[in-house]
Amino acid sequence: MVIADLGCSTGPNTMLFMSNVINMIAHCCSKLDGHDHVELQFFLNDLPGNNFNQLFRSLENIKNSTTTGHKGGLPPSCYISGLPKSYYSRLFPRQSVHFFHSSYSLHWLSQVPEGLEASGKSLLNQDVYISSTTSPLVVKLFQEQFQKDFSLFLQLRHEELVNGGRMVLIFLGRKDEDVYKGDLNHMYGFVTKALESLVGKVIKRPGEQGKLESFNLPTYGPSVDEVKEIVTKSHMFDLDHIKLFEANWDPYDDSEGDVVLDGANSSLNISNLIRSVLESLIASHFGGNILDALFQEFRSLVAQHLKREKTKFALIVMSLKKIY
Numbered sequence: 365m366v367i368a369d370l371g372c373s374t375g376p377n378t379m380l381f382m383s384n385v386i387n388m389i390a391h392c393c394s395k396l397d398g399h400d401h402v403e404l405q406f407f408l409n410d411l412p413g414n415n416f417n418q419l420f421r422s423l424e425n426i427k428n429s430t431t432t433g434h435k436g437g438l439p440p441s442c443y444i445s446g447l448p449k450s451y452y453s454r455l456f457p458r459q460s461v462h463f464f465h466s467s468y469s470l471h472w473l474s475q476v477p478e479g480l481e482a483s484g485k486s487l488l489n490q491d492v493y494i495s496s497t498t499s500p501l502v503v504k505l506f507q508e509q510f511q512k513d514f515s516l517f518l519q520l521r522h523e524e525l526v527n528g529g530r531m532v533l534i535f536l537g538r539k540d541e542d543v544y545k546g547d548l549n550h551m552y553g554f555v556t557k558a559l560e561s562l563v564g565k566v567i568k569r570p571g572e573q574g575k576l577e578s579f580n581l582p583t584y585g586p587s588v589d590e591v592k593e594i595v596t597k598s599h600m601f602d603l604d605h606i607k608l609f610e611a612n613w614d615p616y617d618d619s620e621g622d623v624v625l626d627g628a629n630s631s632l633n634i635s636n637l638i639r640s641v642l643e644s645l646i647a648s649h650f651g652g653n654i655l656d657a658l659f660q661e662f663r664s665l666v667a668q669h670l671k672r673e674k675t676k677f678a679l680i681v682m683s684l685k686k687i688y
């Protein structure tokens with residue numbers, strides 16, 4: 365079986381995914397006579413800038429979590445390769461992959477929406493993402509870019525999957541149909557505020573201030589209905605399952621309820637999370653020297669916010685089967 369994790373990064377989620385697949389296949393094979401020689405080929409995909417060295421060094425851990433628990437049977441043989449390329453392009457030969465997985469990645473667009481930037485300025489003004497003051501015309505540009513990118517992604521993976529092949533995709537989305545009440549708007553609003561507060565402090569020269577107006581995030585959080593519509597229109601996949609779930613902004617806080625128990629710690633965890641996601645984009649636009657001050661300011665804005673409200677990300681999880 366050929367299996368690919370798209371947008372794998374270097375963290376533990378890709379290990380978790382791989383060990384789940386290996387354990388599941390081993391479990392299924394142990395129940396079927398004559399299926400004890402299954403071989404798995406994993407492709408770990410991300411953009412070429414990803415730290416593939418770190419990823420492959422940490423693969424050793426996977427052995428420890430997959431060699432136990434299979435009564436008598438050996439775990440399937442695994443062959444693991446890196447695949448540094450954008451998934452908005454063809455990655456595999458026709459009909460050669462059995463299963464695609466992608467987590468926390470497909471809300472990233474292939475580029476900032478076409479038409480958003482004119483003469484070095486952005487139609488979002490100082491905002492880095494859609495805010496309450498963004499015009500409907502600009503919102504439409506984001507929606508159209510997502511439709512274009514996600515449709516292309518479906519088309520490419522449809523070509524690469526074997527007949528009956530499947531995908532499980534998890535990405536950030538939006539709970540409310542109203543695009544102005546998006547869950548990402550809130551978080552990225554604090555990034556905008558933190559950047560604005562640096563003007564005159566860390567961002568001092570006039571040319572650098574202009575950079576604020578040309579910095580936009582190539583991302584979009586769709587609603588479940590928007591995603592369903594794109595899949596239906598594609599006529600390429602059966603949508604087995606689609607669901608929205610929520611996760612606290614603080615990735616280490618699994619508690620239910622509406623109260624943030626440790627605001628100081630949570631604001632630090634959230635700031636570290638967003639820094640790991642945005643660091644390279646911000647550094648390549650403004651230079652790395654603003655990062656510490658920016659995320660200090662961001663953390664303090666988030667800490668203030670958490671006193672008033674415990675906020676969550678909305679995540680879309682979906683399972684698709686190729687129609688042939």
Ligand SMILES: C[S@@+](CC[C@H](N)C(=O)[O-])C[C@H]1O[C@@H](n2cnc3c(N)ncnc32)[C@H](O)[C@@H]1O
Pocket residue numbers: 370371372373374375376377378409410411414449450451452466467468469472474641
């Ligand atoms: C937040 S990380 C998610 C990592 C991991 N899948 C997880 O669940 O923790 C998103 C990853 O998607 C990658 N990514 C974004 N756009 C991509 C593209 N067009 N092609 C391949 N990878 C992409 C980024 O480089 C980043 O490593």
